[in-house]
Amino acid sequence: MGQARLEWWANHSICLEMYDIDITVTVDAVGKLRATGRHANAxxxxQREGWDFLMEMDPHFSIAFPGEDRGGIMVRVVEAENGTLSLTEAPDWDGSANGSFDLT
Incomplete structure (x- = not known):
């Protein structure tokens, strides 16, 4: 149990947003990270509009733990209706997201 930071990276040099979370981490039998948590602050x-937009674009975040300047583990985030976050390690995530923008 502790704290961590979810980072949403647009590319290797631009982090669009960071969210502090309270987190409980476990590691399964094959060494894969699984965690649950909540936003540290409401x-x-x-912020909610930004979070919802990023989650719709691509629910993959980099996770950073205290003392780390930048997250190194990619996780897929699912948010339940009650605000609980479920995080599963996503080492095979290729960094691509699907999205479209209406610029009119």
């Missing part, structure tokens, strides 16, 4: 309206 998201305000603007």
């Amino acid at each position: 998201l305000d309206t603007t």
Whole structure:
């Protein structure tokens, strides 16, 4: 149990957003990270809109633990209706996301 930071990277040099979370981490029998958590602080309206947008674009985040400047483990995040976050390690994630923008 502790704290961590979820980072959403647009590419290798641009981090669009970071979210502090309270987290409980376990490692399964084959050494794969699994965790549950919650946002450390309630998201305000603007933060919630940003979070929802990023989750819709691609629910993969890099996770950083205390003392790390940048996250190195990729996780897939699923948020339950009650706000609980489920994180599973995603080592095979290729960094691509599908999305479209209406620029009109």
